[in-house]
Amino acid sequence: MKVKTLLSLSVLSISLSTLSFPTFANTPKAVDKIDINQYVGKWYEIAHLPMYFQRQCVSDTSAKYAIKADNTISVLNSCRTASGEMKSSEGVAYPQNQGKSQLKVSFLPKGLRWLPFTKGDYWVLRVDPDYKVALVGGPSTKYLWILSKTPTIDEATYQSYLQTAKQQGYDLSNLIKTTHTSP
Secondary structure, eight states: OHHHHHHHHHHHHHHHHHHHSOOOOOOOOOOSOOOHHHHOEEEEEEEEOOOGGGTTEEEEEEEEEEEOTTSOEEEEEEEEETTSOEEEEEEEEEEOSTTSOEEEEEOSOGGGTTSTTOOEEEEEEEEOTTSSEEEEEOSSSSOOEEEESSSOOOHHHHHHHHHHHHHTTOOOTTOEEOOOSOO
16 A cells, blocks of 8 residues: 555656646757858848847847858848937857858957857858748847848748747747838
């Protein structure tokens, strides 16, 4: 009788413990490779998870990418602040894998970019075949952007990219949609 009771309590205990601990979500995974020549150009932010560096941005957020002679990628991020001022930040992206879908980005002045731990992850998690819409994040689920080569995308496409983000472990409860006041 004691063995049965102990066995039942053990099974109950194990069952309850699996309910009380969250399951581990999927982790982000970059696409294997991108065609960097198709990827470069201007991208409009459609939505993003809040982050410190974008705290002053209220609309018109975009990024321009261009291939440099040394095979790095120049980055120019721009956004409109609440006062109506356009702010921008220049940086450089360094490919981290052969497929160029995982990059490290630095916005430090050129002379300080050698410092360790000063580059952020920029992973292309999904891009459509025509390079019109992309989902960008990193190895954690802390940052996320939905980008488009146009200031808006249709709702079905938007929902599809949200689904991909969820499948990769992102909590979208704080996702912010970006407005664009000019094309």
